[in-house]
Amino acid sequence: MKLLLEHAHVEGIRYYDTYRKNGGYRSVEKAFKMTPDEIVEEVKKSGLRGRGGAGFPTGMKWSFLAKPEGVPRHLVCNADESEPGTFKDRYLMEFLPHLLIEGLIVSSFALGSHATYIYIRGEYAWIVDILEQAIGEAKNNGWLGKNILNSGFDCEIYVQRGGGAYICGEETALIESLEGKRGNPRIKPPFPAIQGVWMRPTVVNNVETLAAVVPIINNGGEEYAKIGVGRSTGTKLLSVCGNVKKPGIYEIDMTQTVEEFIFSDEYCGGIANGKRLKACIPGGSSVPILPANLLLKTAKGEARYMNYESLSDGGFATGSMMGSGGFIVMDEDQCVVRHTMTLARFYNHESCGQCSPCREGTGWMYKILKNIEYGKGKLSDIDLLWDIQRKIEGNTICPLGDAAAWPVAAAIRHFRDEFEWHVNNPDEAQNRNFGLAHYADPIHIPAGA
Amino acid sequence: MSEQTPKFKVTIDNITVEVAPGTTILNAARMIGGDVTPPAMCYYSKLEGSGGKCRTCLVEVSKGSEKDPRPMPKLVASCRTTVMDGMEVKNITSDKVLDARKGVVEMLLVNHPLDCPVCDQAGECHLQDLSYEHGASTTRYEFDRRTFEKEDLGDYISLHMTRCILCYRCVYTAEQLTQKREHGVLDRGDHAAISTLLGKSLDNEFIGNVIDVCPVGALTDKTFRFKNRVWFTKPVDAHCDCKTCGGKARLWMRGDEVFRVTARKDQWGEVEEWICNDCRFHKKSAKDWVIEGPSKISRHSVISQGHYVGVKKQPVLIDKVIGKDPKMLLDIHSVSDVNRPEVELSKIAGPAHSDDFKNTGK
Numbered sequence: 001m002k003l004l005l006e007h008a009h010v011e012g013i014r015y016y017d018t019y020r021k022n023g024g025y026r027s028v029e030k031a032f033k034m035t036p037d038e039i040v041e042e043v044k045k046s047g048l049r050g051r052g053g054a055g056f057p058t059g060m061k062w063s064f065l066a067k068p069e070g071v072p073r074h075l076v077c078n079a080d081e082s083e084p085g086t087f088k089d090r091y092l093m094e095f096l097p098h099l100l101i102e103g104l105i106v107s108s109f110a111l112g113s114h115a116t117y118i119y120i121r122g123e124y125a126w127i128v129d130i131l132e133q134a135i136g137e138a139k140n141n142g143w144l145g146k147n148i149l150n151s152g153f154d155c156e157i158y159v160q161r162g163g164g165a166y167i168c169g170e171e172t173a174l175i176e177s178l179e180g181k182r183g184n185p186r187i188k189p190p191f192p193a194i195q196g197v198w199m200r201p202t203v204v205n206n207v208e209t210l211a212a213v214v215p216i217i218n219n220g221g222e223e224y225a226k227i228g229v230g231r232s233t234g235t236k237l238l239s240v241c242g243n244v245k246k247p248g249i250y251e252i253d254m255t256q257t258v259e260e261f262i263f264s265d266e267y268c269g270g271i272a273n274g275k276r277l278k279a280c281i282p283g284g285s286s287v288p289i290l291p292a293n294l295l296l297k298t299a300k301g302e303a304r305y306m307n308y309e310s311l312s313d314g315g316f317a318t319g320s321m322m323g324s325g326g327f328i329v330m331d332e333d334q335c336v337v338r339h340t341m342t343l344a345r346f347y348n349h350e351s352c353g354q355c356s357p358c359r360e361g362t363g364w365m366y367k368i369l370k371n372i373e374y375g376k377g378k379l380s381d382i383d384l385l386w387d388i389q390r391k392i393e394g395n396t397i398c399p400l401g402d403a404a405a406w407p408v409a410a411a412i413r414h415f416r417d418e419f420e421w422h423v424n425n426p427d428e429a430q431n432r433n434f435g436l437a438h439y440a441d442p443i444h445i446p447a448g449a
Numbered sequence: 450m451s452e453q454t455p456k457f458k459v460t461i462d463n464i465t466v467e468v469a470p471g472t473t474i475l476n477a478a479r480m481i482g483g484d485v486t487p488p489a490m491c492y493y494s495k496l497e498g499s500g501g502k503c504r505t506c507l508v509e510v511s512k513g514s515e516k517d518p519r520p521m522p523k524l525v526a527s528c529r530t531t532v533m534d535g536m537e538v539k540n541i542t543s544d545k546v547l548d549a550r551k552g553v554v555e556m557l558l559v560n561h562p563l564d565c566p567v568c569d570q571a572g573e574c575h576l577q578d579l580s581y582e583h584g585a586s587t588t589r590y591e592f593d594r595r596t597f598e599k600e601d602l603g604d605y606i607s608l609h610m611t612r613c614i615l616c617y618r619c620v621y622t623a624e625q626l627t628q629k630r631e632h633g634v635l636d637r638g639d640h641a642a643i644s645t646l647l648g649k650s651l652d653n654e655f656i657g658n659v660i661d662v663c664p665v666g667a668l669t670d671k672t673f674r675f676k677n678r679v680w681f682t683k684p685v686d687a688h689c690d691c692k693t694c695g696g697k698a699r700l701w702m703r704g705d706e707v708f709r710v711t712a713r714k715d716q717w718g719e720v721e722e723w724i725c726n727d728c729r730f731h732k733k734s735a736k737d738w739v740i741e742g743p744s745k746i747s748r749h750s751v752i753s754q755g756h757y758v759g760v761k762k763q764p765v766l767i768d769k770v771i772g773k774d775p776k777m778l779l780d781i782h783s784v785s786d787v788n789r790p791e792v793e794l795s796k797i798a799g800p801a802h803s804d805d806f807k808n809t810g811k
Contacts, residue, residue: 165637182634187501187529353615353634353641355502360556363639367592384589391552394523395504 001227001253003215003235004208008095014130016137019098025143027217031106032151039110043213045221047233052078052169052206053284053324054399055308058213064193065111066201074197075113076178076204077104079120079127080162080169084285084346085326088237089207091249093120093127096211097134101157103210105143106217108155111203116157119174122164131159166350170398171204173352184354185398206324208237228254232307236322242280242329245269254307258282259296261306262329275331279415282311283323285343286403288410289336290320316410337422337429340411341369347404358401361392365408372419375426382419386412459532461485461508462542474527474538475506479717486717487540488550488579490557490664491616492528494719499621500528503614504553505579509546512537524549547583554584560595560639561665562611570666572679572751575718576614597642602632603650605671605730606660610642613667619643619659626723627653643667654693657729661712661720672730673709677701680751682708687738694725699744700735707733716747 002008012018019025031039044059065073077100081089093100100118108116120128135157138144146154160178162168168177172186175197196202212234216224225233232254241247244262246269252261262277263270271277277292297304299318304310308322330339344366353359365388371377389405389412396402412419422429456467461478462485468477476494478486487508492500500506506528510521515535524546527538540546558580565571597610615634620643623630631653632645645651651659660668682701689696701709710729712720732738746753797805 167637187526348638351638353636353638354617355504356553356556356614357504359615359639359641360559363595364556364559364590364592387552391549391556395507395549395553397501397526 001235002251003227004092004096004099004211004237005249005251008091014095014097014134016098016134016141019096020141023218024098025102027102027214028105028109028143029149031109031217032149032153036110036112039106039217042221043110043216046216046224047221047231048209048212048216048224049232049308050206051208051212051236051325053083053286055322058205058209061193061205062107062111062203064191065203066194067112068201072114072200073112074200074202075104075108075111075116076171076174076197076202077116077118077207077210078169078171078174078204079118079124079207080174081124081207081324082121082164082166082169082350083324083326084343085239085241085281085328086284086324087239087241088249088325090124090127091239092207092211092237093124094130097127097130098138099211099214100131100207101134101138101143103213104157105138105148105155106213107203107205107210108157109151109153113203114154114156116155117178117197118157118159119162119168119178120159121162121168125161128159128161135159165352166346167352167398167400170400173398174204175202184352185400187397229305229307230309232309232322236306236325238306238325238327240268240327240329242327243272243275243331243334244329245272252306254305256306257296257303258306258311259303261327268327268329271329271331273331275333277329278332278334279330279336281320281326281328281330281407282306283321284326285328285346286399286406287321287323288316288319288406289339289414290410291414294318294414295320316406317413320410335373335429336411336415336418337369337373340408341366341373343407344369344404347400351400351404352398355397355401357392358396358404361388361401362404364388365404369408372422373429375422375430377419377423377426379420379423381423382412382416457532457534457536459534459536459538461538462540468532470531472532474508474510474525474530474532474536475500477532478527478538478540484541487527488575488583489528489717490575490579490614491618493618493621493662494717496618496621496625496662499616499618501526503557503616505550505557505583507546507549507553509539509543510536511539511543550583551585554580555588555590557614558584558588559590560611561614562594564612568609568612568666569669569674569679570612570663573718574666575664595639600644600648601650602645603652605657605726606651607669607671607674608643609667609669610644612665613643614665615641615643616664618662618664619668622659622662623651623653623656626655626658629653631656654726655723657726658712658720658723660729661714664718670709670711670729672733673701677703677708680754684744684746684752686713686741686744688741689728689732689738691725691728694728695722696724696728697722698724698728698738700738700740702735705735707735707738713744 007013007022010022040062048058049055050058079089104116144155162177165183167173168183170185171192173183177183178197192202192204227234235251235253238250250267261267279289279291280295281289299314311320311322313319348362348366351358351362365385368381368385372381385408389408392401393405457470458465458467459477464481466477466480475487487506489506490503506526507524508527509524512518514533600608602608620633631649631651635642635644660670682703685700685702687698687700697713699711699713700707712724715721792806
């Protein structure tokens, strides 16, 4: 099932002429015959959920937008894709820039935004050029600028490069950064829908979410809602990396089981080099890691599916989250302690330093994990780590604190004996540089472990 | 009669108070006062936009409002959450809050050097108070604490970045009191630092107020540095006719010597009126000021040692003992034949001399 990537492999789809020939900008033509409220209604019907990680229903988010008289409103596209393991937006913008622009024009019309911004992470420097070129093409062909399609609607799209901070992917920090300030998350409320960019009502959406508006308008919201299962409607892009045979971007309709997704040749093609699956982070680095047995089957013994509900089945005790779709697969040779340390280092480096639990706690967790990984740990350190993550989670301004705490919590929850093994066998842990393999399915401890 | 504005009823730790709509939970709790008030390290009622950062004021909202009684899922920062009608808040009655607060205090102290014995802020440090009241007596942190290169901020203000808890108060002060903010926060995470770009010195005429708003000893007065301990000096309220500021200040004196001049602070440790650099750094003589009287300092503070306010004076139990002045409880004359019992020793001014005894009696 391909909706977003339908034409991704057409030669020259990056350029306007080819894109238009393949049915591009139809949704704009259709949308401008509708009223903005009808478009919002259509998106609501589609059941589209935010693709950036939180999975909040997009139509609902749009309907929260305050519409005071005489105050301009803004749409901001969050292209600050910095979650480790996630690279779906990069692919979309690099190969299908016009799809994003088309979605932006429709969404801007629906929300009444005359100045729409794409906030793109600084490292995607070459994509800025691609987007700028595509915006130029769209403008030359009358899809942007003044009085689009004689509808009387004006819209401009501006591309703003970020400075490369992970925290600027958080919507209020993004807004601060867009305004030219230090990228510190704001304290909510007020939410951006009331006071966003320059204190004006603002909607911030992920690249994939806005691109998904195009097929919703083309095919109708109800048609879109038929794809997928339950409240997970439509298609989702997954960026797969790690020890699989075929890493890359996959578009799924969320009806596959996790087992099918990892092992079938249509998708990841199984674990590379004939190894066994040990663990997986199903939705980008911030979501809890799952061992193989809990990944393939829920705690109730049912098969786990690749959708929002099924992945989060069992809560954090035995489940995880869909997140942003960064699917990181680890084989039996991967060390969970080392992996957790790497993530802790990342969050320590990326914490904005505004609120104290996250600022001090992330650094503390990293130092303890470094000790354990390099054979200087104590058994009490594991309990201490657990206590620190508990003190961070939920007590911070923005979700970065939670995102830093969850991976550590899940790693200890599911792989505690691997941490203990690291503490008890520091020399061996140094030499082998990978952890215990007995989580892999079927249970089997290799010689020498 | 003016129109009656509707008041919101909010219950904090089972104490109900009526406040105006738009009041934050913290300010409502301050109206009640006492232990119910959550501590605040970054919130400053005089600085717009401050608060929400230190997370020490976290409280549990067990009932959202009369209309929507659902509890809030997470602990909220009371300094930035406005009250709703019928809201029920748990502060010290919630174990969750106390646990989280203990965690926050521990986090704040993780990279704090704890150099109180050489810190000028000791005795009036909010972090000291906070860790005393809410923290653990030991630390579980066993790594090197972060350090910074020293930065010179000019002749008046000294910056000890290692002590900073990044409350952003000084940044807001400079932003809101001065025309041009010269310092800010550089870098991010646990290496974030208060700094000026390219080593500028801070020389706005109101910039001295950053010393008063600093909850810890990160920003201290260079003209007072290492001169004295705050609890050895006596705070007195004084004023002068200053053209730039109101001239209402607090002098920290020892004898006739003025050691330090600060703004007057209220019971929450917040500045009542900003004072200018001239008053703060240059008027270091009692002649420059009209002294109003001793300042009221909370009796819990180490500064008020020896002069407790609000303590009842014990009634004198022995008013007159056997007809003598009470300070001479034992009348030695009645038991001694050698001395002159008719000479009242207590009536002699100063040390007794042989002349006192010569001219009387036999």
